[in-house]
Amino acid sequence: MATDAVPAPRTPLSRERVLRAAVGLADEHGLRALTMRRLAEELGAEAMSLYYHVAKKEDVLDGIVDAVAQEINEAVADIAAPDWKTAVRRRILAAREVFLRHRWAPALFETRSSTSLAVLRYYDALVGLMRQGGFSYDLVHHSLHALGSRALGFNQELFDPAESGGGDIPADLADQLPHLVSMLSGIAHDDPDSTLGWCDDQAEFEFGLDLVLDGLDRLREQA
Amino acid sequence: MATDAVPAPRTPLSRERVLRAAVGLADEHGLRALTMRRLAEELGAEAMSLYYHVAKKEDVLDGIVDAVAQEINEAVADIAAPDWKTAVRRRILAAREVFLRHRWAPALFETRSSTSLAVLRYYDALVGLMRQGGFSYDLVHHSLHALGSRALGFNQELFDPAESGGGDIPADLADQLPHLVSMLSGIAHDDPDSTLGWCDDQAEFEFGLDLVLDGLDRLREQA
DNA sequence: ACCTGAACACCGTTCAAGT
């Protein structure tokens, strides 16, 4: 028996523990709460200790993007479908569900300049599926551009056309925006739980996704 | 005549001067260089002086987004076209040119939660054009979602499928990404000047835009 | 090998004070 009662030996830090804590912090309090100091606190350590396991904050951000992408790859692994379109569609919608669990992720993904390996793997599978479905490499390439962030399951929007249901636009402003006001009266987004970002709700996402996928399928047939 | 030689009376600050300087700073050195202190320095004043003319940094950011949107509205004012599709298309491509002058803007636009008046005006005109072209308000609404940021002229992409032309992917990595590597060999983006963000070059932007516009036109005919 | 304290250079922002 040891003579001294050793204090519960804190689980040592590691890159993985740091990244997991970072994801948790962002999930709970948003990206802005993710500071090195706060992250260390979450782990019961000092901010400076983190630098032994990660190079800099950017490294942490790259790391949690990769972590989310891995989560997507797992969610997507067992998906099978009879044709390329439903296969791609199902993968994208499954990926989307991961983003619904990590609402900070779309904004962060868009700031990364170097692409994570897990994201590349995700795209690689997409390319494979489309090739198998009869696409030329060239058309696949165009398709990825046309899909943009929708390929990964989200659609960062610029403004919410139905912000507050349109009911709160002041009258003087309404005069300046006649068409917008007319459009918004009577339109409301139903399910707040399916909303990613501003107005990217499930129904609208699928509308845009299908519009693009159908268009691509048509181009494939023509080729 | 005044008895004392007054020092050249520095043009006084104003919200507008602050915003103009902010846009210039971002144009020249990027968004990261846009700090209150640096901005003040650019204006020959102290950081604290800015707070007399703007509420907080967020206010500055909202302000320069609105300034860019105004620039877009001016660029787009005189556009006429025979049908809704070319009208919308031309407006969007003209808006895009403004973003090519302010490459920091797409990223910033996507972080704004409240929409600038100038952006609303831009959308209002789009809605008007589409209504006139035979769209129901409901389909216009879906259309705006489907277009997403493309309605304003940019397409924030997640990764550059052709990053460095694909030539620099290490061999061991290439084994893990067979489809991607095959696709990338032989694809190169030609004109770096037309590139917004990562891989959003002019040709790809127009491909995606036309794909969506054609799809919307088809839905309009069916309705 | 792993962690930390003290310190540096930088933020945004306040507030009372100057003209």
Added chain:
DNA sequence: ACCTGAACACCGTTCAAGT
């Protein structure tokens, strides 16, 4: 009305030092 100096609370990051 307009601007500023000093100060505060926070960043990310370094470095030499502890175990």
